[in-house]
Amino acid sequence: MSGMSVQKPVQADGKVTPMMAQFLEIKAANPDSLLFYRMGDFYELFFEDAEIASAALSITLTKRGKHQGDDIPMCGVPVHAADDYLQKLIAKGFRVSVCEQTEDPAEAKKRGSKSVVRRDVVRLVTPGTLTEERLLDAGSNNFLMALTRLKGGSLDGTAVYGLAWIDMSTGSFQVSETDQQRLAADLAQVSPRELILADNLLQESELRLLAEQAGGALSPVPRAFFDSSTAVDRLAHYFGVKTLDGFGTFSRAELSAAAGILSYIEKTQLGERPPLDPPMREAGAGRMLIDPATRANLELSRTLSGEKQGSLLATIDRTVTGSGSRLLASRLAGPLVNVSAIQQRHDAVEHFLENEIMREGLRQTLKGAPDMARALSRIALNRGGPRDILSVAQGLASARAVLDQTGHSTDDIPAEVAAARASLEQAPHELGAELVRAIKEDPPLLKRDGSFIATGYNADLDELRSLRDESRKVIAKLQADYSEELGLRSLKIKHNNVLGWFIEAPTAQTEQLTADPGRFIHRQTMAGAMRFTTTELADLESKIASAGERSLAIELDIFERLTAAIINAGDTIKAAAHGLGILDVTAALAKLAQEENYVRPSVDESRAFDIKGGRHPVVELALKKSAGDSFVANDSNLGPDQDEDIGHIWLITGPNMAGKSTYLRQNALIAVLAQMGAFVPATAAHIGVVDRLFSRVGAADDLARGRSTFMVEMVETAAILNQAGDRSLVILDEIGRGTATFDGLSIAWATIEHLHEVNKSRALFATHYHELTALSAKLERLSNSTVSVKEWKGDVIFLHEIVPGAADRSYGIQVAKLAGLPGKVVERSRQVLSQLEEQDRRSPAESLIDELPLFASITTPAPTVAGGFAEEDPLDDALQEIDPDDMTPREALEALYRLKALRAHKGTD
Incomplete structure (x- = not known):
């Protein structure tokens, strides 16, 4: 209250x-x-x-x-x-x-x-503009993101979207351009705490739902925030430059989003400007595309219940610093597709794996490294205190120690480690040493409290403190003298904010004091006590007050000087903080590889996907912790044969609870780990770069859009079939099980054919429709695999091994028995199953193969690059996309030029 x-x-x-x-x-x-x-x-x-x-x-x-x-x-x-x-x-x-x-x-x-x-x-x-340490999760970025749309912004007249995202607590600033197809995946990769967009976009129901699914708070702002015609000037003004050429080349959509996010920051910070990095363009093609449904299914950073514990991120995180933990999460969210960059990360992990003594010494040093980047941001925003200065001081000291522990720049060390060391070498170490001398080891939170400058740093301050402290000793002596002179043991000299210093004695014992009013001056009468002062006490009080005020003024002056020096060196301090984060992540991944027996994967430009002894990292660790059980490893080879360049599909059958879903997920997670730069849980792994990862394993209602579980399943499957290409990895589980048997079987059948003939993706497809195994006779790149089981006295024993072949039974009744269904229900189920199997034997599914032509033989429109279907008239589609009411004059003129170009292109076809 x-x-x-x-x-x-x-x-x-x-x-x-x-x-x-x-x-x-x-x-x-x-x-x-x-x-x-x-x-x-x-x-x-x-x-x-x-x-x-x-x-x-x-x-x-x-x-x-x-x-x-x-x-x-x-x-x-x-x-x-x-x-x-x-x-x-x-x-x-x-x-x-x-x-x-x-x-x-x-x-x-x-x-x-x-x-x-x-x-x-x-x-x-607001959620996206926090900088206070107590309000932030040390291991997670706190991204503020801006989303804007330019209608008719692409050559074919379709809309383009601009994205800009900032972490004010560290100063990182990135922009990118995307399209409708990639938008959900790009939002999910960043996972912003707050998303700002023009208020008119929030009126569109589909775009609003997409924004809400990003998970952050939505903040509508006026459209003027995203005015692309003034974007360049606003960015140049913020960063104090005449041109943005030194920052790189940006599209109009990217500039619009960047200007919008800066306008929002200026609005919320009311004149204070966070020390942002210049905007850096992130090319979407440089990251593995993972849509929101796949991220949720694979539980990359959060479990399906929303918890971090139990996710892949929590399982692999061995970092010891906040910056390292955030960087690890960022790398997991956006695995690379550039082979050279991936291999450089693997080289660095291997370096620390082979040098255990150096690695453990480094990790021990990093444990004491504070979060310099966030402390710097608070200082620059005038929200910092003495503890933030100390964080910078200790962080720079850690940087100096890490340099000594990781060898010399002339040593033969991996490029990633060398780059991190270079950022540490350029750090302002002299400033760091001065900060260490200046700030006490345990300073107060607020500068106004004073007493945060170390003794010996400033002679004038030391002198005033000595005067202040000695004066207090004099007061104690003065109290003893008065008490002895007057014979009043109960006499005390006290202090409060109203009277200052005063003499207090019980009313019944103040006769001697009141008898000498020239010396003992009456100040206040209390219930049972009286208060007095003397000229001697007043003089002493003046000295104490003066010393305290003057010493605080000196400390505040020192504080301002030190923070100014920190801000001036902000770029090199921030770079050093990032370098420490890189070394922390790399050493942590090496530690993970050693502890959990992970191996270095071979990643190249091929279409290979050959995993030997693969394991699910999360399930394996959970088994170790709970029962000490070992995980059953399995192989997977979806790569092409020697005379092919197209991946294969494995059709996996087997009973429930046998481990099909675990097997599907572990292969997807191995690909993610390999391309984020980590070692993988396997005995060997050869992976051709996966540019897009799709996983549809399990589904739930989407009540916000009025979609049933089956509709959600179909929407996710449609996204896969319309976007997957020959470099994609597709994980599908139980397609078609949410509807009638024949409907579901038909959908699953056609889906497999499409993946094989059109998408040409590497894929794992788990199913209970045993009829689908007959497709291997006609689809040359489709192979049947099954999860092996054994029966013993009517019960089923799961071996969790993936072997070639097809299951002829689902063992659902045995699983139902294990779940505790009443015996009468189990027995009746067996009777019904026996009759149905007898009927099926009279009309085997294999006959369908001879009666149905392959998907490829059906006339279909030519697929687009993304795997969907090409439009019949690009010019007509471009006209339909243009909304004159949603365009500036310049945008309208540029759209007109694009239409003319399309018309000319159509005339030459």
């Missing part, structure tokens, strides 16, 4: 008090956020804000006076605990405007006794 102010919101005559008038004015200017209104030692909330906050924070809702005849709801939180409450509000998706006093109360009194201290919003706190 908040403390109460002496001011009343409504005066006796019913008029609004000056304080409430000020609150209403500030609230009107910030209608879309909760207003933390500073009053003394509390942030107070009123009206609807108070009702919302009290429910969200589980704090008491009270009232303060009346407004227009009604009670004013009110609640509040202490200033010293505000971060904890902010964290809860931000986690629930709220935005908070922080309103502070912007003048000294003494100045307000000069304007009149009833004048209100000036206040204003100094910061708008």
